[in-house]
Amino acid sequence: MLSKQYKEMLSQKSVIRDMFYFATERIKTHGAENVFDYSIGNPSVPVPEAYNKKIEELLENPDFTSIHGYSPNLGILSVREKIAAYLKKTYDVPYEAEHIFMTSGAASAICHAIRCVVEAGEEVVVFAPYFPEYRPYIELAGGIMRVVEPDTKAFQIHFDKLEEVLNEKTAAVIVNSPSNPSGVVFSDATLKKLAAFLMEKQKQYGHEIFIISDEPYREIVFDGKTVPYVSKYYDNTLSCYSFSKSLSVPGDRIGYLAANPSCAGAELIASMCGQISRGLGHNCPTAFIQQAIGDLIGTTADLSVYETNMNLLYDAFTSLGCECIRPDGTFYLFPKAPEPDARAFCDKAKYANLIFVPGDSFGCAGYFRVAFCKDTKTVERSIPVLRNFMRETYGI
Amino acid sequence: MLSKQYKEMLSQKSVIRDMFYFATERIKTHGAENVFDYSIGNPSVPVPEAYNKKIEELLENPDFTSIHGYSPNLGILSVREKIAAYLKKTYDVPYEAEHIFMTSGAASAICHAIRCVVEAGEEVVVFAPYFPEYRPYIELAGGIMRVVEPDTKAFQIHFDKLEEVLNEKTAAVIVNSPSNPSGVVFSDATLKKLAAFLMEKQKQYGHEIFIISDEPYREIVFDGKTVPYVSKYYDNTLSCYSFSKSLSVPGDRIGYLAANPSCAGAELIASMCGQISRGLGHNCPTAFIQQAIGDLIGTTADLSVYETNMNLLYDAFTSLGCECIRPDGTFYLFPKAPEPDARAFCDKAKYANLIFVPGDSFGCAGYFRVAFCKDTKTVERSIPVLRNFMRETYGI
Numbered sequence: 001m002l003s004k005q006y007k008e009m010l011s012q013k014s015v016i017r018d019m020f021y022f023a024t025e026r027i028k029t030h031g032a033e034n035v036f037d038y039s040i041g042n043p044s045v046p047v048p049e050a051y052n053k054k055i056e057e058l059l060e061n062p063d064f065t066s067i068h069g070y071s072p073n074l075g076i077l078s079v080r081e082k083i084a085a086y087l088k089k090t091y092d093v094p095y096e097a098e099h100i101f102m103t104s105g106a107a108s109a110i111c112h113a114i115r116c117v118v119e120a121g122e123e124v125v126v127f128a129p130y131f132p133e134y135r136p137y138i139e140l141a142g143g144i145m146r147v148v149e150p151d152t153k154a155f156q157i158h159f160d161k162l163e164e165v166l167n168e169k170t171a172a173v174i175v176n177s178p179s180n181p182s183g184v185v186f187s188d189a190t191l192k193k194l195a196a197f198l199m200e201k202q203k204q205y206g207h208e209i210f211i212i213s214d215e216p217y218r219e220i221v222f223d224g225k226t227v228p229y230v231s232k233y234y235d236n237t238l239s240c241y242s243f244s245k246s247l248s249v250p251g252d253r254i255g256y257l258a259a260n261p262s263c264a265g266a267e268l269i270a271s272m273c274g275q276i277s278r279g280l281g282h283n284c285p286t287a288f289i290q291q292a293i294g295d296l297i298g299t300t301a302d303l304s305v306y307e308t309n310m311n312l313l314y315d316a317f318t319s320l321g322c323e324c325i326r327p328d329g330t331f332y333l334f335p336k337a338p339e340p341d342a343r344a345f346c347d348k349a350k351y352a353n354l355i356f357v358p359g360d361s362f363g364c365a366g367y368f369r370v371a372f373c374k375d376t377k378t379v380e381r382s383i384p385v386l387r388n389f390m391r392e393t394y395g396i
Numbered sequence: 397m398l399s400k401q402y403k404e405m406l407s408q409k410s411v412i413r414d415m416f417y418f419a420t421e422r423i424k425t426h427g428a429e430n431v432f433d434y435s436i437g438n439p440s441v442p443v444p445e446a447y448n449k450k451i452e453e454l455l456e457n458p459d460f461t462s463i464h465g466y467s468p469n470l471g472i473l474s475v476r477e478k479i480a481a482y483l484k485k486t487y488d489v490p491y492e493a494e495h496i497f498m499t500s501g502a503a504s505a506i507c508h509a510i511r512c513v514v515e516a517g518e519e520v521v522v523f524a525p526y527f528p529e530y531r532p533y534i535e536l537a538g539g540i541m542r543v544v545e546p547d548t549k550a551f552q553i554h555f556d557k558l559e560e561v562l563n564e565k566t567a568a569v570i571v572n573s574p575s576n577p578s579g580v581v582f583s584d585a586t587l588k589k590l591a592a593f594l595m596e597k598q599k600q601y602g603h604e605i606f607i608i609s610d611e612p613y614r615e616i617v618f619d620g621k622t623v624p625y626v627s628k629y630y631d632n633t634l635s636c637y638s639f640s641k642s643l644s645v646p647g648d649r650i651g652y653l654a655a656n657p658s659c660a661g662a663e664l665i666a667s668m669c670g671q672i673s674r675g676l677g678h679n680c681p682t683a684f685i686q687q688a689i690g691d692l693i694g695t696t697a698d699l700s701v702y703e704t705n706m707n708l709l710y711d712a713f714t715s716l717g718c719e720c721i722r723p724d725g726t727f728y729l730f731p732k733a734p735e736p737d738a739r740a741f742c743d744k745a746k747y748a749n750l751i752f753v754p755g756d757s758f759g760c761a762g763y764f765r766v767a768f769c770k771d772t773k774t775v776e777r778s779i780p781v782l783r784n785f786m787r788e789t790y791g792i
Contacts (some may be wrong), residue, residue, distance in 0.1 A: 001515075001604050001660070002512065002513060002660065003515060003666065003668065007661075007664065008663065009440075010460065010668065042461065042465050042466055042467075046460050047463075047464050052455040052456075055451070055455060056452050056455060059451060060448075064442050065439075065440065066440065068644060068645040068646070069438050069647050070408050085537055093479030096662075100616050104500070104678065104679065105475050105677075105679060107678075108678065108679075111675065111676055112677065116398065116402065117397065117399065118399070119397075119400070133674060136674035136675050137677065139675070140674065140676075141671075162670075176597030210399050220527070247466040248460070248464060249682075250465060250466045251463070251465050251466050251467050251682065251684065252682050252684070253679060253680070253681070253682055264397070265398045265403070268398065268403065268406065271406055272403060272406065275402045275532075276402055278529060278533070278536065279500075279507065279536020280404075280507055280536075281503040281504035281505070281508065281533065281676070281678070282500065282503075282504065282676070282678065283500065283501060283503055283504075283649060284647075284649070285649070286647065286681075286682050286685065287647030287648065288645055288647065288648070320617050379651045386671060
């Protein structure tokens with residue numbers, strides 16, 4: 001018979017997808033140039049030429065089994081070595097190849113990480129506002145998701161609320177910095193405090209509590225800032241990375257999990273991920289894409305457009321009186337809606353051709369997400385439409 | 397803490413991988429030309445030029461988001477349409493795009509299929525000799541694997557043994573024709589009998605029993621034979637396909653699941669797989685690879701070398717008096733060992749530079765698998781070595 005659990009999930013629609021679908025339909029009647037779809041986080045800057053060129057070179061290699069043959073089950077060793085060397089050099093954490101497991105993007109890395117350190121019935125803590133897909137990642141692995149209420153002043157961590165939520169059943173905490181949807185980077189002070197808190201709790205409960213660090217936006221930062229590297233603060237950290245945003249290749253499905261060399265079972269994590277894969281039917285990302293990124297680690301697409309867009313939209317929303325944390329990075333803005341119900345706000349905005357996602361599904365009611373991975377001209381054209389909508393609807 | 401289950405799995409080595417590792421090490425001391433590694437099923441024929449060319453064309457498309465952007469979560473619609481049309485035309489089963497879910501190879505398709513129709517604690521029946529990875533696919537999804545003892549005469553189905561194993565907790569039966577490791581194709585008579593048997597049992601137990609049909613070798617058949625299409629015989633069939641073998645691209649991770657349009661919940665299966673993916677961190681195979689195979693469905697690499705190799709090795713083993721079913725397809729041969737313990741036989745053979753895998757891990761003790769995806773010259777050179785080994789060790 002059909003699985004009850006997955007059958008029931010069919011009725012639980014994703015709000016992001018719903019808004020994206022609305023935008024797609026509305027484009028048909030109102031024209032692409034008139035609909036401003038800020039719903040979905042699909043990177044919008046060109047893929048580096050070197051990446052496509054590298055793939056083409058690989059495909060021309062007459063030794064076809066070295067290109068199209070099976071990848072080893074933890075990933076191609078030379079690529080894992082290059083990633084370890086890059087991370088070591090960049091973040092001063094002494095990774096070796098044995099700590100790296102190749103994955104199909106950050107989603108796959110997180111799903112492996114959860115199975116690695118969370119037993120069925122154990123809890124995983126997330127900080128609101130959080131990426132909504134954490135819930136299926138955790139729950140479909142048998143874990144229980146616990147939400148720490150947001151710190152809506154600085155969008156750092158609300159430690160009093162964390163204290164209430166964390167308990168002896170906590171196996172892991174997901175950190176996402178820079179954050180989808182707030183765009184905020186967790187500060188040095190926040191990470192120090194979090195690390196100290198978790199180390200204390202580990203001692204108290206007598207077991208490890210892992211940080212699963214979701215880092216696909218690591219390279220998209222503004223105002224010349226840097227992103228404190230979570231694993232540097234706390235040994236029991238599994239870093240989950242994707243090249244989707246930095247190279248603008250989300251459809252290519254390529255990323256990795258990096259286990260801190262000082263974490264519990266550091267030498268086992270990648271091999272355990274290999275075993276986990278056997279049950280997920282994940283047999284590594286595409287082998288030739290692994291090889292291509294092996295030569296491009298540290299390279300990024302030209303990501304400057306995101307900062308330009310952020311400045312335009314941040315100025316527009318704040319000049320309209322919207323409370324809004326200034327993003328440190330990502331391609332998201334997370335303003336407070338001009339009425340208490342952000343869903344009502346988004347429903348009105350969409351008929352003015354402005355497609356946003358209400359914060360409710362990110363665990364942060366009253367706010368909404370603006371995914372500004374668009375070309376700057378589109379962003380510029382959307383601003384008068386936004387001003388007009390806010391004036392007509394809210395008298396702002 | 398580290399997951400107990402996956403930590404314990406680390407000590408359970410794969411015999412296939414062990415033999416492959418032995419071969420790799422032995423090559424270092426004895427030279428690649430002297431070691432005959434028949435351990436692993438890595439396709440050995442060139443990838444069709446059209447496939448690489450198609451990818452290169454796609455990469456040159458300036459509309460980079462259409463190439464490197466996210467795939468829809470069930471796969472790219474136009475590709476699903478083409479697959480449905482191909483299957484409809486080829487096998488006369490009226491698939492539509494809604495029945496097709498794109499996967500990272502057959503492993504991913506099977507893992508999705510199991511979660512779709514097997515609840516935790518329910519049973520999945522496999523026929524020995526079976527592909528060893530079925531066990532983690534089933535058990536790590538919470539199912540229980542039940543093995544039907546082999547029919548070592550014809551390597552079809554031992555129906556008396558099936559009758560003993562199947563019960564009201566059976567949710568699915570895995571069929572693999574052509575079979576890894578026996579190379580045998582399930583005949584029209586076998587599939588008719590299996591379908592009638594399962595239909596009877598469905599009625600008796602009052603619930604569906606699905607066939608999960610694992611079909612990566614569908615196009616590799618010998619002696620001009622055809623492979624009866626399992627889904628044509630039994631409505632409740634989920635067909636799991638991979639392009640790994642037909643296009644010689646196992647590292648590229650591309651395949652699909654096709655739900656029979658008359659199966660229970662046919663219109664839900666692909667969407668349910670989309671939900672299952674959210675828990676596995678599987679966000680579709682690489683988008684541009686989906687697009688590339690969209691134009692190549694039905695095309696195969698030149699697979700004729702496998703038949704040439706099969707004939708050479710089949711003749712060699714049978715002329716040495718080894719009992720051996722003649723493979724209908726695949727690139728495997730499954731002879732009976734010349735001593736009762738096939739592990740002992742393989743351990744002796746490997747020191748004669750002949751690397752085989754004992755049948756024990758396929759649920760069929762006393763037999764061994766020969767993966768002959770090699771160039772024919774290598775196969776030819778291995779035959780005198782085999783003859784010599786059999787004479788010296790067994791006086792044959």
